[in-house]
Amino acid sequence: MEIRTVHANGVEFAYLSLGEGPLALCLHGFPDTAHTWRHLMPALAGRGYRAVAPFMRGYAPTEVPADGAYEGAALVADVRALHEELGGGEDAVVIGHDWGAFPAYATAGRFRASVALAVPPPDALASTFLRYDQLKRSFYVFLFQTALGEPAAATPGFIEGLWRDWSPGYDAEEDVAFVRRSLGDPANLAAAIGYYRAMLGTTPPSGRHPAVERAVTGPVLYLHGARDGCMSPDVVKDALAHLPEGSRTELVADAGHFLHLERPAEVNRLILDWLGPAS
Numbered sequence: 593m594e595i596r597t598v599h600a601n602g603v604e605f606a607y608l609s610l611g612e613g614p615l616a617l618c619l620h621g622f623p624d625t626a627h628t629w630r631h632l633m634p635a636l637a638g639r640g641y642r643a644v645a646p647f648m649r650g651y652a653p654t655e656v657p658a659d660g661a662y663e664g665a666a667l668v669a670d671v672r673a674l675h676e677e678l679g680g681g682e683d684a685v686v687i688g689h690d691w692g693a694f695p696a697y698a699t700a701g702r703f704r705a706s707v708a709l710a711v712p713p714p715d716a717l718a719s720t721f722l723r724y725d726q727l728k729r730s731f732y733v734f735l736f737q738t739a740l741g742e743p744a745a746a747t748p749g750f751i752e753g754l755w756r757d758w759s760p761g762y763d764a765e766e767d768v769a770f771v772r773r774s775l776g777d778p779a780n781l782a783a784a785i786g787y788y789r790a791m792l793g794t795t796p797p798s799g800r801h802p803a804v805e806r807a808v809t810g811p812v813l814y815l816h817g818a819r820d821g822c823m824s825p826d827v828v829k830d831a832l833a834h835l836p837e838g839s840r841t842e843l844v845a846d847a848g849h850f851l852h853l854e855r856p857a858e859v860n861r862l863i864l865d866w867l868g869p870a871s
Contacts, residue, residue: 600678
């Protein structure tokens with residue numbers, strides 16, 4: 593895989609690319625990088641897709657955005673711009689994990705097929721987020737609203753601890769190394785935490801990006817690990833009710849939050865079956 597760059601929505605994005613054919617846009621979350629798709633991208637390329645995994649705004653080597661915007665509308669605007677600048681067309685597909693799932697839901701109607709992993713659709717998330725069990729899992733979200741967010745996240749062992757809790761038994765050494773490289777600069781780490789501050793309104797919306805509707809605009813395949821320590825697997829039973837007709841949900845056994853890394857063969861199969869062959 594080679595790293596390329598593209599200017600989209602006012603941001604210079606770095607991205608990994610593999611294969612030729614219709615665009616398959618792969619969006620990562622936190623604390624993660626574009627390298628999280630290293631198992632899926634070859635499978636997509638082998639099926640005839642051009643797999644593209646951008647480093648999300650603020651994640652090096654993508655630049656820290658000058659507008660300082662990290663609200664959901666900015667992420668959606670990024671995906672729409674990337675789709676256009678990369679020549680996606682009507683045959684493009686999108687796959688999003690964790691934070692990458694949010695713009696995948698919001699742009700589902702723009703892509704021929706859409707997949708979301710580990711984070712349920714917005715309305716399903718809203719109905720489960722305040723449950724006691726989920727609040728315990730989401731301690732870091734509230735920590736990140738404070739001035740302690742950056743020093744805590746930069747402390748040795750913090751990122752490792754999140755991976756260990758979220759995907760029990762998975763060896764995340766390689767992935768954490770990628771994260772440390774991407775978020776090692778304080779400006780990049782602050783950007784990643786900025787997503788959470790925008791999420792709860794600690795940082796007001798920038799107003800620089802058009803607001804987006806919460807409703808999901810097209811059928812989605814939603815995958816969730818049965819041992820996810822970040823987002824309770826209970827959300828899966830409510831997810832389908834908040835997705836358009838034709839959607840599908842699947843609980844992946846023996847997998848945690850980073851299910852596409854823990855069970856790559858099974859997750860790749862589910863995704864490729866949903867996407868079908870490249871047009």
